[in-house]
Amino acid sequence: MITPRSYKGMRDHLPDAMRLRRYITDTLIDVLRRYGFEELSTPIVEYAETLEGKIGEDEKLLFRLQFGSDQLALRYDQTVPLARVIAANEGKLGMPFKRYALGQSYRGERQQRGRYREFWQLDADIVGVDSPVADAEVIAIVCESLQRLGFAGARVLINHREILSGLARVAGVEAEAAANVYRIIDKLDKIGLDQVREQLVQSGVSADAAAKICDFISLEGAPDTVLAAMQSTLGDDEAASAALANLRAIIENVALLGVAPESYTLSPALARGLSYYTGCVFEAVLAEPPMGSLLGGGRYDNLIGMFSKRSLPTVGFAFGIERLYDLMVELKMGPTFERFIDAYVTIFSPELEPESLRLASELRAAGLSVLTAYGPARLGTQFSEADRKGATLALVYGPDDASANLVQIKDLRTGAQEPAARDQIVAAVQQKLQT
Amino acid sequence: MITPRSYKGMRDHLPDAMRLRRYITDTLIDVLRRYGFEELSTPIVEYAETLEGKIGEDEKLLFRLQFGSDQLALRYDQTVPLARVIAANEGKLGMPFKRYALGQSYRGERQQRGRYREFWQLDADIVGVDSPVADAEVIAIVCESLQRLGFAGARVLINHREILSGLARVAGVEAEAAANVYRIIDKLDKIGLDQVREQLVQSGVSADAAAKICDFISLEGAPDTVLAAMQSTLGDDEAASAALANLRAIIENVALLGVAPESYTLSPALARGLSYYTGCVFEAVLAEPPMGSLLGGGRYDNLIGMFSKRSLPTVGFAFGIERLYDLMVELKMGPTFERFIDAYVTIFSPELEPESLRLASELRAAGLSVLTAYGPARLGTQFSEADRKGATLALVYGPDDASANLVQIKDLRTGAQEPAARDQIVAAVQQKLQT
Numbered sequence: 001m002i003t004p005r006s007y008k009g010m011r012d013h014l015p016d017a018m019r020l021r022r023y024i025t026d027t028l029i030d031v032l033r034r035y036g037f038e039e040l041s042t043p044i045v046e047y048a049e050t051l052e053g054k055i056g057e058d059e060k061l062l063f064r065l066q067f068g069s070d071q072l073a074l075r076y077d078q079t080v081p082l083a084r085v086i087a088a089n090e091g092k093l094g095m096p097f098k099r100y101a102l103g104q105s106y107r108g109e110r111q112q113r114g115r116y117r118e119f120w121q122l123d124a125d126i127v128g129v130d131s132p133v134a135d136a137e138v139i140a141i142v143c144e145s146l147q148r149l150g151f152a153g154a155r156v157l158i159n160h161r162e163i164l165s166g167l168a169r170v171a172g173v174e175a176e177a178a179a180n181v182y183r184i185i186d187k188l189d190k191i192g193l194d195q196v197r198e199q200l201v202q203s204g205v206s207a208d209a210a211a212k213i214c215d216f217i218s219l220e221g222a223p224d225t226v227l228a229a230m231q232s233t234l235g236d237d238e239a240a241s242a243a244l245a246n247l248r249a250i251i252e253n254v255a256l257l258g259v260a261p262e263s264y265t266l267s268p269a270l271a272r273g274l275s276y277y278t279g280c281v282f283e284a285v286l287a288e289p290p291m292g293s294l295l296g297g298g299r300y301d302n303l304i305g306m307f308s309k310r311s312l313p314t315v316g317f318a319f320g321i322e323r324l325y326d327l328m329v330e331l332k333m334g335p336t337f338e339r340f341i342d343a344y345v346t347i348f349s350p351e352l353e354p355e356s357l358r359l360a361s362e363l364r365a366a367g368l369s370v371l372t373a374y375g376p377a378r379l380g381t382q383f384s385e386a387d388r389k390g391a392t393l394a395l396v397y398g399p400d401d402a403s404a405n406l407v408q409i410k411d412l413r414t415g416a417q418e419p420a421a422r423d424q425i426v427a428a429v430q431q432k433l434q435t
Numbered sequence: 436m437i438t439p440r441s442y443k444g445m446r447d448h449l450p451d452a453m454r455l456r457r458y459i460t461d462t463l464i465d466v467l468r469r470y471g472f473e474e475l476s477t478p479i480v481e482y483a484e485t486l487e488g489k490i491g492e493d494e495k496l497l498f499r500l501q502f503g504s505d506q507l508a509l510r511y512d513q514t515v516p517l518a519r520v521i522a523a524n525e526g527k528l529g530m531p532f533k534r535y536a537l538g539q540s541y542r543g544e545r546q547q548r549g550r551y552r553e554f555w556q557l558d559a560d561i562v563g564v565d566s567p568v569a570d571a572e573v574i575a576i577v578c579e580s581l582q583r584l585g586f587a588g589a590r591v592l593i594n595h596r597e598i599l600s601g602l603a604r605v606a607g608v609e610a611e612a613a614a615n616v617y618r619i620i621d622k623l624d625k626i627g628l629d630q631v632r633e634q635l636v637q638s639g640v641s642a643d644a645a646a647k648i649c650d651f652i653s654l655e656g657a658p659d660t661v662l663a664a665m666q667s668t669l670g671d672d673e674a675a676s677a678a679l680a681n682l683r684a685i686i687e688n689v690a691l692l693g694v695a696p697e698s699y700t701l702s703p704a705l706a707r708g709l710s711y712y713t714g715c716v717f718e719a720v721l722a723e724p725p726m727g728s729l730l731g732g733g734r735y736d737n738l739i740g741m742f743s744k745r746s747l748p749t750v751g752f753a754f755g756i757e758r759l760y761d762l763m764v765e766l767k768m769g770p771t772f773e774r775f776i777d778a779y780v781t782i783f784s785p786e787l788e789p790e791s792l793r794l795a796s797e798l799r800a801a802g803l804s805v806l807t808a809y810g811p812a813r814l815g816t817q818f819s820e821a822d823r824k825g826a827t828l829a830l831v832y833g834p835d836d837a838s839a840n841l842v843q844i845k846d847l848r849t850g851a852q853e854p855a856a857r858d859q860i861v862a863a864v865q866q867k868l869q870t
Contacts, residue, residue, distance in 0.1 A: 004522035004742040007480050007507060012520050014528065015473035022474065034799040036776050036806035036824070038450035039457065043553045044479060044539060045442050045498070045509075063480070065500035067543050072442060074480075085447050087439035093449065094823060096809060104479060108502050118478045131809040133792065256789050258796040307439040341471050354691050357568065361693040364469040371471035374531060374566035388529060389471070
């Protein structure tokens with residue numbers, strides 16, 4: 001006998017979990033559908049060379065496999081496969097192309113709470129257009145999705161990679177040291193301003209430059225105020241000024257798309273880890289409970305060029321379904337899913353089983369979800385079973401009912417029971433379900 | 436630059452394909468929902484020992500991988516993971532348990548048309564009950580699903596493993612030789628009755644026994660007729676008689692569940708390859724085009740026992756989504772999906788872009804799927820783009836419209852264009868979409 005265990009860091013999703021998980025992904029996909037996104041699905045197994053050389057350090061977390069002489073690996077995200085598909089099918093897909101993808105990815109993370117080796121993500125990207133409207137759309141989608149899931153206090157923090165580069169230049173940081181500066185200031189929320197200043201100086205940044213950087217990343221307030229203050233610091237840097245104009249246009253378009261002002265804010269310290277971002281970057285955070293980011297995204301205009309002679313500008317993000325699910329369970333969010341079966345048809349006796357099955361069949365033909373008992377048992381037992389299985393109604397067709405052409409409908413929410421005409425049963429059940 | 440290619444035998448599913456694939460799986464899941472099935476999802480990666488020793492020869496097709504010292508493999512079906520989950524969660528799930536699972540499995544098949552190394556399956560199983568009503572439900576689900584997908588000529592062939600065993604005993608075949616007999620008679624459709632007889636004799640079955648077997652597997656007609664003829668051959672064999680009674684009860688229940696008689700038939704030659712079946716077996720076939728089975732299933736009462744002290748009776752099947760999809764494309768079945776975006780909002784000029792984005796946002800808030808142009812272009816170009824992107828309507832908000840508080844609605848199905856009041860635009864668009 002083999003011990004029945006799933007592989008560590010990989011979860012079975014039982015029906016209770018799947019109901020909430022589907023609620024989450026259906027809600028997100030509905031928002032994406034409204035914005036005209038289409039679905040793309042790619043294999044979980046890729047040639048190893050497709051995945052290599054894109055995520056730096058994390059490459060050691062790849063699940064590698066060999067089949068015959070083929071060197072393969074399980075995908076660690078859905079962005080690199082998107083770039084591969086775009087490079088191979090650009091003409092066929094037609095640009096701009098808005099796609100979403102729902103599926104698992106794999107990383108051999110060390111075992112800890114909230115880290116999974118198999119995790120589901122819902123990715124959304126707009127390929128082939130550098131308009132700030134595209135950046136604004138993906139930010140609007142994130143805000144709207146989190147609102148619809150019930151994360152009322154969620155906020156999207158927004159910044160721009162070229163503004164960070166400009167800051168480094170204006171502060172007089174050498175180009176080679178800039179990546180390290182981004183890494184340090186990205187920790188502002190965790191370590192505070194004094195620690196950031198100290199680490200900057202320790203890493204070789206001058207005290208003056210560190211002070212300038214710290215002033216900049218402390219900027220707060222309405223987008224217009226922050227943009228104006230950024231402009232006054234970076235005004236002489238041409239690339240940074242262009243980035244500021246781009247960021248201003250993105251923010252204006254986010255508002256035009258109907259997003260409430262309290263849902264997003266400029267965050268001059270936000271850098272985001274992934275090296276492939278080239279323009280705006282953003283992440284979603286919750287005020288309560290305090291925790292890391294819910295999701296991140298941004299513009300990456302060069303990734304597709306790794307598979308193709310010409311690259312295509314792209315902006316997108318990925319919802320981490322594991323994190324959303326775990327949080328919603330912890331915070332008791334989402335529907336309760338107590339009654340997910342419409343009706344349970346009891347079996348009164350072996351003689352009446354055929355008529356009970358016919359009854360179930362009629363209800364199913366009308367689109368209702370219906371269970372039947374498998375063989376007769378005490379009615380009380382069958383009612384308990386119906387309740388346990390999440391049925392809203394239990395139907396009884398006994399000998400007295402049969403001779404009177406009736407069906408008893410028991411409402412399991414209230415315990416109330418009343419008869420309905422056998423030949424009107426579909427309408428009667430539908431009416432009960434609507435109350 | 437890396438060549439953008441997917442691994443052989445694994446397909447990218449572009450949006451055109453995904454629309455049909457989702458139509459297929461949504462249709463099948465809707466049927467399962469009506470029968471009260473709930474969703475279960477398990478990891479694609481399993482400990483190798485979980486998968487080993489269950490599929491005989493095919494085990495060499497496993498995609499194996501190692502992570503640290505962990506010996507792992509990609510699942511080759513969703514039935515063995517189901518057995519593992521049931522063994523680990525029996526009390527939590529509550530029996531009987533009706534579950535479906537949609538996902539990929541992996542087999543390193545040789546490259547040929549219609550064979551994929553990554554393939555999607557939709558599995559459905561009823562665990563924990565041996566009632567013939569359960570067998571009948573899964574058969575009814577198969578019939579109903581294929582009807583709803585448009586496979587009007589599909590038929591489900593039904594047999595019973597214990598009837599085959601009885602036949603072998605009654606014909607005097609040694610127990611060890613029986614598996615080989617099943618293998619030969621299962622080929623009846625492909626090689627014909629004479630070849631079956633010849634191969635039986637070549638394999639060591641006596642001429643008398645071969646004749647008896649061939650008479651039996653040639654039985655045809657309405658279920659009652661075939662069951663009576665089977666009974667007269669097998670009547671003295673106790674286990675076979677019990678199997679006949681079980682098969683009769685299953686068939687009667689299939690009829691009670693509302694399945695049309697022409698959708699299913701008894702097929703005494705049907706054996707089905709998988710060694711774990713213990714009761715009824717079935718497969719779905721198409722009359723046109725002539726081809727192998729669309730799907731197969733049956734009762735397997737011992738599999739869960741490989742992971743648990745006590746086994747649980749189970750009956751189920753798996754739809755092969757790759758095959759359904761390939762067939763529906765080949766036979767031009769299913770919806771055409773020409774218009775899957777509700778509206779495309781054109782951008783007349785940079786000045787009017789903000790108002791056009793607001794318009795799009797209003798329509799999205801009403802649940803419609805809406806694309807906008809990314810920046811202005813000639814209206815003709817924008818209309819072509821709208822058409823190419825699958826939009827039903829194109830909306831124009833130009834300077835004249837702005838001053839008259841109008842929006843022009845162009846119906847891309849007919850080319851007709853007419854104005855609607857700006858403040859009634861949601862209702863006007865919804866009405867157009869309903870025509």
